[in-house]
Amino acid sequence: MNNFLKSLLLLAVLSMPQSGKAVDIMSHISLKQPGNNAVTYPLFEVNGSLKANQQLPLIITKSVSNRGSDEIITITLKAEEKLYFNFGAEVNSGFNTNDCDFYLPGFWYHQNLRSPKEAPSFHTSKSWNVREDRLSSPLSGVVNLKTGESMTVLRQLGNREDGLTTAQEGEVIVSGGTSVGYIGFDNESGEAKLTFGYPYVETPKRYIRKLTLAPAVYAFVKLNKGETKTITWVINKDRAANYGEFIAKTWAKTFDSMNPQPINALYTAEDMKAAMTNYFRKSYVSKFPLKFNSGMSLRTDDCVSVGEAQLGFVGRVLLNAFNQIEYGEQHKQADLVQMGQAIFDSYLQYGFTDNGYLREMVNFDREGLKIVDVHSIRQQSEAIYAILHYLNYEKKQGRTHKNWESKIKTLLSNLIKLQKEDGHFARKFKDDGTDIDVSGGSTPSATSTLVMGYKYFNDKDYLKAAKLTVNYVEKNIISKSDYFSSTLDANCEDKEAAIAAVTSTYYLAMVTKGQERQHYIDLCKQATYFALSWYYLWDVPFAEGQMLGDLGFHSAGWSNVSVENNHVDVFVFEFPHILKWLGQQLNEPRFGKMYDVIYSSLSQLLPTKERMCGIGVEGYYPEVVQHTTWDYGRNGKGFYNDIFAPGWTTASLWELYSPTRTSDFLLKK
Numbered sequence: 001m002n003n004f005l006k007s008l009l010l011l012a013v014l015s016m017p018q019s020g021k022a023v024d025i026m027s028h029i030s031l032k033q034p035g036n037n038a039v040t041y042p043l044f045e046v047n048g049s050l051k052a053n054q055q056l057p058l059i060i061t062k063s064v065s066n067r068g069s070d071e072i073i074t075i076t077l078k079a080e081e082k083l084y085f086n087f088g089a090e091v092n093s094g095f096n097t098n099d100c101d102f103y104l105p106g107f108w109y110h111q112n113l114r115s116p117k118e119a120p121s122f123h124t125s126k127s128w129n130v131r132e133d134r135l136s137s138p139l140s141g142v143v144n145l146k147t148g149e150s151m152t153v154l155r156q157l158g159n160r161e162d163g164l165t166t167a168q169e170g171e172v173i174v175s176g177g178t179s180v181g182y183i184g185f186d187n188e189s190g191e192a193k194l195t196f197g198y199p200y201v202e203t204p205k206r207y208i209r210k211l212t213l214a215p216a217v218y219a220f221v222k223l224n225k226g227e228t229k230t231i232t233w234v235i236n237k238d239r240a241a242n243y244g245e246f247i248a249k250t251w252a253k254t255f256d257s258m259n260p261q262p263i264n265a266l267y268t269a270e271d272m273k274a275a276m277t278n279y280f281r282k283s284y285v286s287k288f289p290l291k292f293n294s295g296m297s298l299r300t301d302d303c304v305s306v307g308e309a310q311l312g313f314v315g316r317v318l319l320n321a322f323n324q325i326e327y328g329e330q331h332k333q334a335d336l337v338q339m340g341q342a343i344f345d346s347y348l349q350y351g352f353t354d355n356g357y358l359r360e361m362v363n364f365d366r367e368g369l370k371i372v373d374v375h376s377i378r379q380q381s382e383a384i385y386a387i388l389h390y391l392n393y394e395k396k397q398g399r400t401h402k403n404w405e406s407k408i409k410t411l412l413s414n415l416i417k418l419q420k421e422d423g424h425f426a427r428k429f430k431d432d433g434t435d436i437d438v439s440g441g442s443t444p445s446a447t448s449t450l451v452m453g454y455k456y457f458n459d460k461d462y463l464k465a466a467k468l469t470v471n472y473v474e475k476n477i478i479s480k481s482d483y484f485s486s487t488l489d490a491n492c493e494d495k496e497a498a499i500a501a502v503t504s505t506y507y508l509a510m511v512t513k514g515q516e517r518q519h520y521i522d523l524c525k526q527a528t529y530f531a532l533s534w535y536y537l538w539d540v541p542f543a544e545g546q547m548l549g550d551l552g553f554h555s556a557g558w559s560n561v562s563v564e565n566n567h568v569d570v571f572v573f574e575f576p577h578i579l580k581w582l583g584q585q586l587n588e589p590r591f592g593k594m595y596d597v598i599y600s601s602l603s604q605l606l607p608t609k610e611r612m613c614g615i616g617v618e619g620y621y622p623e624v625v626q627h628t629t630w631d632y633g634r635n636g637k638g639f640y641n642d643i644f645a646p647g648w649t650t651a652s653l654w655e656l657y658s659p660t661r662t663s664d665f666l667l668k669k
Contacts, residue, residue: 295647
């Protein structure tokens with residue numbers, strides 16, 4: 001493939017007027033004869049046709065139109081004989097490469113420098129091309145941080161289809177058709193360029209599983225004699241004061257252009273909760289000192305419970321226990337209440353360390369009740385969140401739990417002692433309070449817990465500490481547009497960090513007034529655009545035989561996980577309700593519309609008796625939904641990994657279908 005790469009340096013320059021200034025476009029066509037290496041031909045424009053320096057077996061035409069500030073580029077290829085092709089182009093921004101940050105929605109932020117060289121980042125290369133279905137929107141963007149100028153390229157989509165290949169690297173011919181193209185950037189030539197083409201290529205490497213780069217791939221599709229293929233891209237120039245404003249403006253324009261619509265939800269909220277109670281019943285483990293719902297390290301084919309329990313993160317043991325109690329009492333299902341209460345009772349007795357922290361992770365299959373001397377601010381906070389909801393609910397029923405209240409006061413006091421002068425919390429720490437990972441990226445996960453502690457115990461020290469966290473978040477995360485390190489299995493740019501920032505600022509907006517409240521709303525707005533950037537605005541295509549496609553899966557409303565984990569999931573928890581509320585506060589209708597897309601979409605893969613969705617037991621909602629050419633070691637696009645964690649998926653969806661839970665708690669007198 002060296003000739004393919006070398007030929008890109010020889011591309012002829014085509015000029016198009018845009019906003020009164022010429023925009024440099026270079027294009028090429030690669031033709032492949034089966035059994036031979038592809039040959040790449042630079043193209044130049046002659047009266048609306050794209051020509052090579054020799055006769056080609058196809059006619060290529062280019063048309064340009066304007067729509068406001070958008071330049072719409074349409075390429076039409078008509079074959080004069082059967083052929084296999086790949087068309088590519090790049091637009092020159094004119095920006096100095098040293099002044100630029102880039103954006104591939106849900107995949108690339110800034111320069112991806114928080115990820116190691118084993119993942120896509122500037123550590124490995126300053127130029128990348130990726131399949132469009134890796135991205136929450138098929139868009140590439142660049143912003144000049146020195147001048148504020150920006151440019152984006154967005155693929156204008158048509159019919160969805162994908163095909164299979166017999167190889168995953170080098171030159172491959174797609175069986176049947178595909179609508180998947182590529183998008184990317186080139187930042188190595190002195191001036192930043194945005195790249196795009198059809199069908200897909202992935203260079204300099206493919207990202208196939210966590211921290212695993214693989215050789216490049218170049219796809220070719222067939223055109224029969226007389227057959228025509230048309231592909232369209234939209235190029236936009238704009239300005240932004242900073243990277244955060246660039247993301248916000250780009251998301252809004254992309255939302256308007258792609259116009260995602262809600263789907264007809266397969267199930268109501270009550271249907272979903274009723275079905276997921278089967279998970280509560282089937283996953284309940286009672287034979288160990290700590291009782292729990294087995295929610296991690298399960299096999300998708302049989303969902304047999306294991307002896308691992310995780311308090312927060314992917315297990316969400318106490319939040320699921322509270323859900324069982326609340327739902328069981330509301331629906332007179334005593335067994336759920338008994339299970340949930342037994343879980344809380346066991347954690348009260350066995351779940352705390354001598355220093356007053358909660359045991360975050362136990363593995364009775366290997367270690368019994370061994371104390372692991374590692375805690376995380378995220379999991380401690382998630383557990384307190386669940387416990388305070390439980391205590392608040394119990395108080396409403398006329399039941400008090402003084403021992404629990406005492407334990408939580410001690411734990412909240414411990415957390416305040418851990419807080420640094422600038423307001424941040426170490427990401428991970430030992431049971432004696434000494435730091436393990438001083439990174440502050442997980443700090444906003446503590447905010448909601450501290451605000452809830454203030455509301456429940458009426459202790460203003462907790463509110464003071466919560467405000468300090470957001471001071472830190474504002475200065476070090478939101479103002480720098482650097483949302484990272486919230487998830488516990490990766491230390492990179494991630495969706496959960498953005499959602500944590502949204503949630504933290506929302507909680508403080510709900511308990512403050514006047515200008516202070518408005519300030520938190522403004523911060524919430526900035527973080528929300530980053531959170532939204534991870535959520536799909538389009539439905540990726542699948543090939544026949546890839547289960548998700550055969551199920552009619554719509555990816556719009558789902559979201560990528562992180563730079564290092566390239567699959568979609570249902571991680572939302574409180575975010576959709578905050579999004580809807582914020583849209584009302586700001587009079588921003590896009591937020592309400594996106595709420596509708598998310599809400600309607602996330603019920604699609606519920607395993608029911610009539611429609612098991614590839615899961616072994618009803619009600620166990622899937623986790624690692626592999627929507628692109630990615631896997632954790634098993635199955636790949638259109639399927640799940642063979643091991644999953646339904647504990648957190650159940651808890652997240654339960655929050656989605658409990659829309660007033662948080663506001664009721666925060667607004668209580």
